[in-house]
Amino acid sequence: MINQLLFAIALLITLGVFAFTAWRYIKLFKLTKPDFPVRDFGKRIGLMMKVAIGQTKMFRRPILGFIHALVFWGFLVILVGSIEMVIDGLSGIERSLNVMGWFYNFLMATGDIFALIIAIAIIIFLSRRLFMHVKRFEGIEMKHISHIDANVALTIIFLLMVSLLGMNAAYVAHSSAVNADTHGVFPVSEYIALAFGSLSVESMHLYHEIFWWSHILLIFVFANILPYSKHFHVFMSVPNVFLSRLEPLGKLPNMDSVTREVKLMMDPETAFAAAPADAPVERFGVLDAEDASWKNYFDALACTECGRCTAVCPANITGKKLSPRKVMMDLRARMKEKRDGLLKQGKEYSDGKSLVRDYISEEELWACTTCNACAQECPINIDHPKFIVDMRRYLVMEEGSAPGELKATFSNIENNGAPWQYSPEDRLVWAEDLEMNKV
Numbered sequence: 001m002i003n004q005l006l007f008a009i010a011l012l013i014t015l016g017v018f019a020f021t022a023w024r025y026i027k028l029f030k031l032t033k034p035d036f037p038v039r040d041f042g043k044r045i046g047l048m049m050k051v052a053i054g055q056t057k058m059f060r061r062p063i064l065g066f067i068h069a070l071v072f073w074g075f076l077v078i079l080v081g082s083i084e085m086v087i088d089g090l091s092g093i094e095r096s097l098n099v100m101g102w103f104y105n106f107l108m109a110t111g112d113i114f115a116l117i118i119a120i121a122i123i124i125f126l127s128r129r130l131f132m133h134v135k136r137f138e139g140i141e142m143k144h145i146s147h148i149d150a151n152v153a154l155t156i157i158f159l160l161m162v163s164l165l166g167m168n169a170a171y172v173a174h175s176s177a178v179n180a181d182t183h184g185v186f187p188v189s190e191y192i193a194l195a196f197g198s199l200s201v202e203s204m205h206l207y208h209e210i211f212w213w214s215h216i217l218l219i220f221v222f223a224n225i226l227p228y229s230k231h232f233h234v235f236m237s238v239p240n241v242f243l244s245r246l247e248p249l250g251k252l253p254n255m256d257s258v259t260r261e262v263k264l265m266m267d268p269e270t271a272f273a274a275a276p277a278d279a280p281v282e283r284f285g286v287l288d289a290e291d292a293s294w295k296n297y298f299d300a301l302a303c304t305e306c307g308r309c310t311a312v313c314p315a316n317i318t319g320k321k322l323s324p325r326k327v328m329m330d331l332r333a334r335m336k337e338k339r340d341g342l343l344k345q346g347k348e349y350s351d352g353k354s355l356v357r358d359y360i361s362e363e364e365l366w367a368c369t370t371c372n373a374c375a376q377e378c379p380i381n382i383d384h385p386k387f388i389v390d391m392r393r394y395l396v397m398e399e400g401s402a403p404g405e406l407k408a409t410f411s412n413i414e415n416n417g418a419p420w421q422y423s424p425e426d427r428l429v430w431a432e433d434l435e436m437n438k439v
Contacts (some may be wrong), residue, residue, distance in 0.1 A: 074114030285394030
């Protein structure tokens with residue numbers, strides 16, 4: 001009974017802290033701008049199963065992609081065992097889901113194998129980060145704290161797998177020692193259980209309790225660390241893929257405010273009508289974090305910081321400052337910096353800084369060619385170019401700030417109705433001396 005009470009207290013604290021964090025994020029999302037309506041659920045589910053669950057984009061790097069996919073699929077299987085532990089902790093029953101029979105045996109065996117696979121995979125991932133200095137893990141945006149964050153998260157995952165295998169091994173050893181039925185099949189842990197053979201029954205039970213509590217408390221701690229870590233994608237990546245834009249990557253959506261204005265201007269009855277006196281002033285594009293859409297912010301929170309986007313960016317490859325990963329990380333960092341003020345004062349809050357220029361320079365924004373290589377490569381379907389274009393829209397439409405070549409083009413369009421510097425009357429001058437044979 002004492003164990004159940006302690007477990008219930010730990011669970012309530014975990015859920016309470018997580019709910020508080022989730023509520024703060026929900027309030028921040030309410031401050032962002034609307035985006036596309038979420039429809040076509042059938043297509044979205046199919047895309048989610050293919051990209052997020054199937055991990056198809058990860059396989060563009062076959063070996064590492066396969067290892068990462070095994071880790072992801074292993075977590076899905078092990079999640080069932082974690083749910084069972086919560087039920088066991090509250091009810092005081094051991095292995096409560098064994099009523100599923102053969103399917104339970106299959107899940108436990110699969111989870112036991114995956115625990116070993118994940119532990120080995122984490123060692124590989126940590127070794128790459130600590131000793132191999134992979135280029136895409138570096139960059140101006142990848143500060144020391146980012147590397148610490150990744151290493152801490154990977155270490156916790158490794159400890160989770162070690163504690164799970166230890167718990168299963170101690171359970172198998174104790175059940176065998178007291179001639180009790182073993183619920184579930186544990187092909188890996190039964191070999192580890194041999195190490196407990198020389199211990200007393202009481203020691204085996206004690207080790208089981210230590211590993212059991214270590215595993216579940218690590219889960220509780222990890223769940224509340226994740227929302228403040230790059231590994232928040234553990235929660236956010238699957239829904240982010242579900243909420244992907246379904247249009248072709250090259251399509252840039254029109255601004256609703258501009259579209260409405262054009263339609264009003266083309267209507268003879270409203271073309272010269274004055275704007276309503278109480279009409280709110282609407283910002284064109286994105287200047288700061290609260291000007292971003294809910295999908296932009298969702299993308300930023302889901303970003304895994306893997307660097308695949310930056311690795312394929314032609315601007316970055318040719319030495320320009322643009323890094324698509326940095327753009328997403330900057331949005332997330334700026335919202336975090338401004339979070340407390342926004343939650344207290346709403347969108348009226350200002351700290352004298354902005355996302356554009358203080359975090360992301362004009363040089364970075366104009367380096368983007370909108371080729372969509374980053375969005376194509378992103379394993380969780382983040383749409384970097386749309387967000388970059390929205391920031392460029394602010395610069396052009398509100399500040400009139402653009403590179404000289406673009407300003408000349410804008411001027412030509414305004415004066416000549418075309419991007420060229422010739423008037424409409426002179427457009428065919430180049431063809432005057434051409435000999436044309438009539439057919």
